[in-house]
Amino acid sequence: MLKGTKILWLLFVIGLFFDPYMVRSEYHQHLLIVSGIYILLALGLNLIIGYTGQVSLGHAAFYGLGAYTAAILSVRFGSPFWLNLLAAPVVAGIFGILLGLPTIRLAGHYLGIASLTFGIIIEQIFLNWISLTRGPMGITGISPPRIPFLNFQFTRKSHYYYLILVITLVVFFLFRRLVSYRTGRAFAAIRENEISAKAMGIHTTYYKVLAFTIAAMIAGVAGCFFAHYLLFVSPDSFAFLESINILALTIIGGTGNILGSLVGGLFLTILPEYLRALNEAREVIYGAMLLLIIMFMPKGLSGFIFGLKRRYMSRKR
Amino acid sequence: MFFQQLLNGIVLGSIYTLIALGLTMIFGILNITNFAHGEFFMLGALFTLLSSKILGLSFFPSMLVSMTAVAILGVIFERAAFRPLRGSSPVNVMVGSLGLSILVQNAALLLWGADPQRLDTPYLDLVITFWGLQITAQRLLVIVLAIAMIIVLTAIIKKTRLGKAMRACAQDIEAAQWVGVNINRIAMATFVIGSALAASAGAIVGPIFLVYPTMGLVPVLKSFVVVILGGMGNVPGAILGGYMIGIAENIATGFISPAYKDVIAFVILIVVLIIKPSGIFGHHVAEKV
Amino acid sequence: MSQNGFLLEIVNLSKNFGGLTAVSDFNLSVRRDEIVSIIGPNGAGKTTLFNLISRFYKQDSGDILFVSNSINNFSPHQICNIGIARTFQTTRLFKHLSVTENLKVGMHTRTGYRFWDELLNTPKLIKTERNIEKKALNLLDEFDLLSFSDEMAGNLPYGVQRLVEILRSLNSSPQILMLDEPAAGMNPQEALHLMEVVEKIRKKGITVLLVEHNMDVVMEISDRIVVLNYGKKIAEGSVEEIQRNPEVIAAYLGEDIEDNS
Numbered sequence: 066m067l068k069g070t071k072i073l074w075l076l077f078v079i080g081l082f083f084d085p086y087m088v089r090s091e092y093h094q095h096l097l098i099v100s101g102i103y104i105l106l107a108l109g110l111n112l113i114i115g116y117t118g119q120v121s122l123g124h125a126a127f128y129g130l131g132a133y134t135a136a137i138l139s140v141r142f143g144s145p146f147w148l149n150l151l152a153a154p155v156v157a158g159i160f161g162i163l164l165g166l167p168t169i170r171l172a173g174h175y176l177g178i179a180s181l182t183f184g185i186i187i188e189q190i191f192l193n194w195i196s197l198t199r200g201p202m203g204i205t206g207i208s209p210p211r212i213p214f215l216n217f218q219f220t221r222k223s224h225y226y227y228l229i230l231v232i233t234l235v236v237f238f239l240f241r242r243l244v245s246y247r248t249g250r251a252f253a254a255i256r257e258n259e260i261s262a263k264a265m266g267i268h269t270t271y272y273k274v275l276a277f278t279i280a281a282m283i284a285g286v287a288g289c290f291f292a293h294y295l296l297f298v299s300p301d302s303f304a305f306l307e308s309i310n311i312l313a314l315t316i317i318g319g320t321g322n323i324l325g326s327l328v329g330g331l332f333l334t335i336l337p338e339y340l341r342a343l344n345e346a347r348e349v350i351y352g353a354m355l356l357l358i359i360m361f362m363p364k365g366l367s368g369f370i371f372g373l374k375r376r377y378m379s380r381k382r
Numbered sequence: 383m384f385f386q387q388l389l390n391g392i393v394l395g396s397i398y399t400l401i402a403l404g405l406t407m408i409f410g411i412l413n414i415t416n417f418a419h420g421e422f423f424m425l426g427a428l429f430t431l432l433s434s435k436i437l438g439l440s441f442f443p444s445m446l447v448s449m450t451a452v453a454i455l456g457v458i459f460e461r462a463a464f465r466p467l468r469g470s471s472p473v474n475v476m477v478g479s480l481g482l483s484i485l486v487q488n489a490a491l492l493l494w495g496a497d498p499q500r501l502d503t504p505y506l507d508l509v510i511t512f513w514g515l516q517i518t519a520q521r522l523l524v525i526v527l528a529i530a531m532i533i534v535l536t537a538i539i540k541k542t543r544l545g546k547a548m549r550a551c552a553q554d555i556e557a558a559q560w561v562g563v564n565i566n567r568i569a570m571a572t573f574v575i576g577s578a579l580a581a582s583a584g585a586i587v588g589p590i591f592l593v594y595p596t597m598g599l600v601p602v603l604k605s606f607v608v609v610i611l612g613g614m615g616n617v618p619g620a621i622l623g624g625y626m627i628g629i630a631e632n633i634a635t636g637f638i639s640p641a642y643k644d645v646i647a648f649v650i651l652i653v654v655l656i657i658k659p660s661g662i663f664g665h666h667v668a669e670k671v
Numbered sequence: 672m673s674q675n676g677f678l679l680e681i682v683n684l685s686k687n688f689g690g691l692t693a694v695s696d697f698n699l700s701v702r703r704d705e706i707v708s709i710i711g712p713n714g715a716g717k718t719t720l721f722n723l724i725s726r727f728y729k730q731d732s733g734d735i736l737f738v739s740n741s742i743n744n745f746s747p748h749q750i751c752n753i754g755i756a757r758t759f760q761t762t763r764l765f766k767h768l769s770v771t772e773n774l775k776v777g778m779h780t781r782t783g784y785r786f787w788d789e790l791l792n793t794p795k796l797i798k799t800e801r802n803i804e805k806k807a808l809n810l811l812d813e814f815d816l817l818s819f820s821d822e823m824a825g826n827l828p829y830g831v832q833r834l835v836e837i838l839r840s841l842n843s844s845p846q847i848l849m850l851d852e853p854a855a856g857m858n859p860q861e862a863l864h865l866m867e868v869v870e871k872i873r874k875k876g877i878t879v880l881l882v883e884h885n886m887d888v889v890m891e892i893s894d895r896i897v898v899l900n901y902g903k904k905i906a907e908g909s910v911e912e913i914q915r916n917p918e919v920i921a922a923y924l925g926e927d928i929e930d931n932s
Contacts (some may be wrong), residue, residue, distance in 0.1 A: 114473065120472075120473050120476070122476070122480075167652075167656045168655065168656065170659070171655060171659055172472075173471070173472035173473070174409070174413075174415045174472045174476070174614065175610075175614075175655060175659045177415060177472065177473070177476045178415070178606050178610060178651070178655070179651075179652060179655045179656075181603075181606075182603075182606075182607075182648045182651045182652050182655075183652065185603065185644075185648050186645055186648050186649065186652065189642065189644055189645045189648070190645075193642055193645075239790055242789050242790050242791075242792055243789065243790065245789075246784075246789045246796065246800060247779060247782050247784070247789065248786065248789055250772065250775055250776050250779065251776075251779060253765065253767075253768055253772070253776075254765055254768075254776045254779075257764075257765035257766060257767060257768060258763045258764070258765055258766075260669070260671055260727075260759070260763060261759060261763035261764075261765075261836075262776070263727075263746075263747040263748045264725060264747065264748075264750070264751060264756070264757050264758075264759070264763075264840075265751055265756075265776050265777055265779050265780075265839070265840075265843065266748055266749075266750070266751030266752050266779050266780035266843065267748055267776075267779050268748045269748060305599070305603075309480050309483075309484060312477065312480065313480075313481070313484070316477055346488075346492060348484060348487075348488035348491070349484075349485055349488045349489050349492060351484055351485075351488075352481050352482065352483070352484030352485030352486070352487075352488060353481070353485050354481070355477065355478075355480065355481030355484065356463055356478050356481030356482050356485060357481075358481075359467070359470075359474050359477045359478045359481060360463070360466050360467060360478060363470070363474055671718075671722050671727045671728075671759070
């Protein structure tokens with residue numbers, strides 16, 4: 066990254082830390098919190114689609130698995146948020162392997178349909194395994210996070226805001242390292258040309274499953290946070306339509322780079338909310354945007370931004 | 383009891399087959415996985431309802447008007463969305479069709495509201511009994527329609543020049559172009575046929591299950607199961623698969639548990655994809671090393 | 672050390688596809704530092720042979736030994752690690768990655784650090800990454816491609832792309848490099864340059880196994896030539912021996928006559 070870009074990012078992050086003091090609106094904070102969740106979801110899906118070149122149309126399943134893990138552990142076993150934060154990605158990750166491994170020989174259309182079906186099956190389990198998930202009624206009574214030794218309970222939106230901010234930053238840092246070195250090159254190689262990736266010694270099965278697993282784990286973290294924020298989970302939040310939602314964010318924001326997930330999660334959550342007048346037509350605009358972007362700007366908004374940057378840089382020379 | 387369930391399964395299978403036929407053709411000939419296909423089904427029902435309400439037509443004329451309207455929309459979708467995406471990666475086409483699906487579903491929601499609406503026909507209440515089995519006339523019509531459409535489609539594919547060109551494209555689209563097949567025309571025809579088939583299913587089923595904007599979602603997902611089972615692009619496979627899934631689903635509901643009834647089809651799908659993705663009748667073409 | 676000095680041994684290798692015999696009872700022993708070319712009319716089974724050696728196909732019968740150890744049960748991705756690298760008939764570059772990044776992928780099996788090094792950004796990682804960058808750039812420089820280092824591989828002229836593919840495989844420090852029709856689509860100038868490249872590779876002590884149609888290239892650089900026809904080896908020997916071999920001439924002339932009719 067260029068020095069200038071680094072400074073921009075730093076300013077941005079500092080700005081985010083001071084945001085609750087500058088904008089004292091609970092609604093605004095709620096939007097940013099929700100954005101944070103979707104940034105995480107988009108990041109994971111981006112890893113699968115943008116970096117590794119695979120398909121996953123059932124991503125809400127991992128989100129839901131994380132949320133339900135946290136909910137069940139919290140309500141049934143009194144497990145605190147911090148423990149669930151470890152458990153949820155593990156459970157989601159296991160299911161990531163369950164999807165990634167059997168479908169290893171599938172690609173394109175077939176993988177799309179397989180991942181979609183996987184998402185539906187998980188959703189059906191949430192709906193029908195009543196003894197575990199309470200079905201359509203959902204699980205209520207999840208405890209908010211607490212910091213034990215300080216006896217601090219998470220009550221205000223700003224508390225949650227800082228929590229998701231920190232989680233997102235940590236995930237960002239780790240993600241960036243994940244994709245910058247040998248592992249990241251392996252993902253890219255598989256995306257670009259799987260056969261010659263194999264010839265270069267890349268264990269494609271391992272890396273494809275790894276991509277699914279890590280993406281699932283990140284979604285699991287998002288789900289755990291969601292459960293402890295909303296204090297209620299139900300199958301509605303993790304249906305096929307939610308998977309399409311996450312997909313739309315990821316694609317429109319831009320695949321193949323971290324900025325895309327940031328743009329997708331942030332702006333596409335905030336923008337529609339502030340365009341209240343268009344609320345009715347929001348989903349229509351969403352669908353139209355997704356279609357138009359994939360037709361004319363397949364690399365998404367971040368691709369467009371990087372294109373501008375490239376043109377700006379080459380003009381400077 | 384078993385035979386009643388079997389009969390119901392045949393009705394369900396007819397619905398799936400009608401939708402799956404278009405889906406599998408669009409895939410086989412144009413290499414498009416069209417997640418917006420359920421919208422043709424939904425619009426088929428919706429436009430039939432509108433025709434009867436606004437134009438005051440009786441059921442069958444309404445259905446024909448609806449099928450025509452949907453076919454026109456199919457052509458528009460093909461031109462506006464899928465033709466520009468021709469040659470893109472499968473992911474892009476799938477994402478595009480998902481975008482289209484959201485767009486159409488929510489446009490319908492916006493324009494006509496989410497409330498399920500009744501589409502009345504005189505055939506709903508007419509119950510026919512034979513061999514100890516019961517079936518409403520409307521449901522019998524579903525089977526009749528499916529059989530009629532299968533016959534017409536088979537005739538088109540086997541006996542017409544269009545059908546021959548379609549089969550050529552399904553085998554090798556590049557080679558088909560070299561021998562003079564106009565891909566744009568074939569694409570248009572495929573969408574016309576596919577969307578009309580789905581629309582007919584929606585029209586005939588609308589009276590039974592009520593009409594609402596998201597009614598296409600579950601049927602199209604089940605139809606994907608059928609398409610995979612029968613082999614993507616395989617028309618006889620779609621027919622056989624459609625009835626297999628319809629019957630399996632009904633028997634499972636009747637004898638095992640209604641709760642997980644939707645899951646059965648999807649579990650079958652995942653199993654098929656893992657073991658033999660090319661389906662029962664399809665054959666796998668490996669990437670050349 | 673290997674028992675009999677052969678780097679690669681192919682013993683009675685056979686492969687059928689349905690009813691079609693692609694390779695039939697093929698035998699070949701390759702020594703270190705040799706340049707062996709495999710030639711034959713189209714469809715003779717040359718690429719199938721490559722795919723068998725690089726384990727993309729499994730043979731029906733026969734053995735393949737590398738440094739006297741059987742590699743029959745290896746998966747395609749395990750070949751690079753033991754020292755066999757290959758290029759493909761069709762260009763299989765990572766088109767949206769830069770040339771340098773393409774080469775870096777070549778080092779996948781030769782990178783010392785582990786997953787945790789990557790996540791924690793350890794000194795070992797930083798040092799190794801620096802070396803990987805240096806090695807890639809040095810390799811490009813050695814073959815006069817340094818000016819292309821930051822270009823997106825897909826934007827390069829075809830001849831350069833083919834070279835970058837070879838360098839990518841070279842970057843994995845192989846003992847044997849298998850080149851599948853490297854001169855395909857090259858003009859005479861590019862082909863000449865290719866021959867220099869292959870010679871340079873030989874000087875590094877790397878054994879080269881070549882499938883090629885361009886006879887100028889084959890005759891110029893090969894130590895030994897193996898001729899395939901209909902999956903069978905019909906001749907093996909030095910350049911002169913092959914040029915004079917009547918069966919070889921017949922095989923190629925036979926093909927020519929078919930082409931003209």
